[in-house]
Amino acid sequence: MSGRLMVVGLGPGDAGGLTRDAEEALRAAEALYGYGPYLDRVPAREGQARFPSDNREERGRAEAALRHAAQGADVAVVSGGDPGVFAMAASVCEAIEAGPDAWRALEIAIIPGITAMLAVAARAGAPLGHDFCAISLSDNLKPWELIERRLDAAAAAGFVIALYNPVSRARPWQLGKALAVLSQRLSGATPIILGRAVGRSDETLTITTLDRAAGLSADMATLIIVGSKETRVIARPGRSPLVYTPRATERVSA
Amino acid sequence: MSGRLMVVGLGPGDAGGLTRDAEEALRAAEALYGYGPYLDRVPAREGQARFPSDNREERGRAEAALRHAAQGADVAVVSGGDPGVFAMAASVCEAIEAGPDAWRALEIAIIPGITAMLAVAARAGAPLGHDFCAISLSDNLKPWELIERRLDAAAAAGFVIALYNPVSRARPWQLGKALAVLSQRLSGATPIILGRAVGRSDETLTITTLDRAAGLSADMATLIIVGSKETRVIARPGRSPLVYTPRATERVSA
Numbered sequence: 001m002s003g004r005l006m007v008v009g010l011g012p013g014d015a016g017g018l019t020r021d022a023e024e025a026l027r028a029a030e031a032l033y034g035y036g037p038y039l040d041r042v043p044a045r046e047g048q049a050r051f052p053s054d055n056r057e058e059r060g061r062a063e064a065a066l067r068h069a070a071q072g073a074d075v076a077v078v079s080g081g082d083p084g085v086f087a088m089a090a091s092v093c094e095a096i097e098a099g100p101d102a103w104r105a106l107e108i109a110i111i112p113g114i115t116a117m118l119a120v121a122a123r124a125g126a127p128l129g130h131d132f133c134a135i136s137l138s139d140n141l142k143p144w145e146l147i148e149r150r151l152d153a154a155a156a157a158g159f160v161i162a163l164y165n166p167v168s169r170a171r172p173w174q175l176g177k178a179l180a181v182l183s184q185r186l187s188g189a190t191p192i193i194l195g196r197a198v199g200r201s202d203e204t205l206t207i208t209t210l211d212r213a214a215g216l217s218a219d220m221a222t223l224i225i226v227g228s229k230e231t232r233v234i235a236r237p238g239r240s241p242l243v244y245t246p247r248a249t250e251r252v253s254a
Numbered sequence: 255m256s257g258r259l260m261v262v263g264l265g266p267g268d269a270g271g272l273t274r275d276a277e278e279a280l281r282a283a284e285a286l287y288g289y290g291p292y293l294d295r296v297p298a299r300e301g302q303a304r305f306p307s308d309n310r311e312e313r314g315r316a317e318a319a320l321r322h323a324a325q326g327a328d329v330a331v332v333s334g335g336d337p338g339v340f341a342m343a344a345s346v347c348e349a350i351e352a353g354p355d356a357w358r359a360l361e362i363a364i365i366p367g368i369t370a371m372l373a374v375a376a377r378a379g380a381p382l383g384h385d386f387c388a389i390s391l392s393d394n395l396k397p398w399e400l401i402e403r404r405l406d407a408a409a410a411a412g413f414v415i416a417l418y419n420p421v422s423r424a425r426p427w428q429l430g431k432a433l434a435v436l437s438q439r440l441s442g443a444t445p446i447i448l449g450r451a452v453g454r455s456d457e458t459l460t461i462t463t464l465d466r467a468a469g470l471s472a473d474m475a476t477l478i479i480v481g482s483k484e485t486r487v488i489a490r491p492g493r494s495p496l497v498y499t500p501r502a503t504e505r506v507s508a
Contacts, residue, residue: 016275019265019368058501082368084375086501090383093498097488104490110376112368114273114336121338122364129344130396131404133387133413142384142503150385150411157407158400159387234351236358244347247312247340249396 003069005106006076007083007092009113010041013199017119022111029076033065034088038078058091066095070102082115086136086164116223117162120195123205125234125242127193127225130249132160137167137174144174148181155185160231160245163224175224179214182226186210191227191243194218207233207241257323259360260330261337261346263367264295267453271373276365283330287319288342292332312345320349324356336369340390340418370477371416374449377459379488379496381447381479384503386414391421391428398428402435409439414485414499417478429478433468436480440464445481445497448472461487461495 006025011017026032026042036052053061062077069075079088089110096103121128133154139147154161161182166175182190188211196204196219206216210226218224230249234242260279265271280286280296290306307315316331323329333342343364350357375382387408393401408415415436420429436444442465450458450473460470464480472478484503488496 011273016278017273017366019271019273021270024270082372082376084372084380084382086383089376089380090498090501093380093383093486093488093496094500096496097486097498104488105492107493108379108496110379112271112372112376114366114368115372118336118338118366118369122336122343122366125362126338126343126347126364128338128388129340129347131387131389133385133408134382135385141501146412146503150413153407153411154387154413157404159404159408232347232351234347234358238359239361242347242350242362244344244351246348247344247395249400 003072003106004074004109005065005069005092006109006111007089008076008078008111009082010038010078010080011114011199012081012116012119013197013203017114017199019111019113022113025076025109025111028074030073031068031075032078033061033075034078038080042078058088059095062088062091062095063099066092066099066103066106069106079113082113083110084112085115085134116164116198117225119198120193120223120225123195123198124193124207124225126244127191127227127231128160128162128245129247130160130228130230130245131158132162134162134164136164137178138165138171139174147178151178151181152185155182158228160228161226163226165220166218166222166224168220175218176214179210183210186229191231191233193225193243194222196222198223205240207243257326257360258328258363259319259323259346260363260365261343262330262332262365263336264292264332264334265368265453266335266370266373267451267457271368271453273365273367276367279330279363279365282328284327285322285329286332287315287329288332292334296332312342313349316342316345316349317353320346320353320357320360323360333367336367337364338366339369339388370418370452371479373452374447374477374479377449377452378447378461378479380498381445381481381485382414382416382499383501384414384482384484384499385412386416388416388418390418391432392419392425393428401432405432405435406439409436412482414482415480417480419474420472420476420478422474429472430468433464437464440483445485445487447479447497448476450476452477459494461497
């Protein structure tokens with residue numbers, strides 16, 4: 001008897017963003033673990049147990065799911081977006097490394113999903129069309145100085161930058177500070193995209209510039225893309241503009 | 255009569271990686287444009303025209319598809335992985351910006367997909383669990399000096415690095431040079447993942463270290479993930495190791 005732990009990416013929002021592999025994994029699971037609102041996105045299936053937990057309890061959730069799988073069950077941990085990007089896959093790996101030997105013997109299957117920056121980029125055009133990076137603004141698990149250093153390095157080297165976890169109730173000032181750091185390297189005219197709840201019925205997309213971004217509201221459901229010097233905006237009559245970063249660099253950009 | 259241009263991400267390989275939205279878009283399209291081997295992955299549908307083109311003809315393909323949509327048709331351009339990451343969405347935006355006004359009036363719908371780095375990361379564990387970047391090693395459209403500068407900046411700032419387009423017949427030396435640049439910043443023990451054709455029946459996954467990576471073969475179907483100082487490898491008896499980057503930074507890593 002050997003269990004399996006699946007870590008399943010739900011994509012950005014509604015079921016349209018789910019892959020066939022993710023649907024299949026969710027159907028196969030005997031038990032589902034996850035943050036409550038993510039579990040609510042998975043259609044109920046008879047005989048499938050559900051174990052919702054709070055957003056902040058990633059490690060405890062991973063351990064509970066591993067214990068369950070180690071009893072021989074087919075268990076899925078669900079994750080918004082892609083489980084590998086600032087989400088549950090790393091928590092599961094951390095728990096396995098620190099846990100009993102039996103957890104290392106389990107079959108682990110990670111099912112990728114559409115991560116927020118890809119969903120927001122697709123709505124806006126192709127802002128990630130050239131070299132880019134992803135930075136979490138959460139300083140719960142890393143020092144703020146390191147985040148500032150990475151923002152500065154990324155802007156200086158000409159990367160487009162996707163900002164995950166820009167704001168939470170406990171972290172009200174970090175986004176403003178991050179935009180200030182970026183403003184030291186980038187022009188005020190640099191295109192900025194704020195995508196909130198993209199893929200859900202209440203989605204919003206805001207296209208603005210760096211010098212106007214500080215006044216805009218954001219929360220944990222917001223993903224922000226900061227353009228590079230190369231990023232361009234195409235105005236379209238009667239339609240929202242397209243934002244894209246060309247594949248070609250005309251000049252050394254930074 | 256108004257046409258629509260969809261740019262559809264097929265994900266990494268087989269149909270399991272396709273989202274429902276992508277399937278729906280492919281069904282709705284009257285005409286499909288794309289690189290031949292990508293079109294071959296889309297099931298045939300009666301009455302749906304297909305226009306395969308060579309890998310290097312992105313701009314011409316985008317223009318042909320836009321001309322077709324501007325005649326009032328529902329046209330899809332297919333893209334491997336995610337269309338927004340070193341793929342067709344930026345080519346379409348470039349063509350729109352340079353093209354006739356009628357192209358700006360078209361409805362443009364970009365359907366995201368699982369990009370290669372997410373697929374490879376999922377097979378290996380959670381190497382992208384912390385801040386990371388994506389760099390194309392192709393110097394067809396940007397100067398090699400800029401690529402070296404970005405590699406150096408990313409490694410110095412502690413990003414995990416996903417390398418797209420590592421090698422082609424016309425670009426045989428770039429990967430070796432890139433690994434040499436990274437070796438000036440990173441220990442030889444830094445974990446490296448080479449994923450080839452991940453999501454396809456002939457997929458291979460190689461987990462090694464930076465000091466051994468130069469000898470390994472790679473091609474245009476290979477995606478390489480270079481760990482940071484924080485990236486860890488969990489050995490598992492009878493299973494391939496898990497590679498992950500913890501969410502927490504124990505110390506300022508670089």
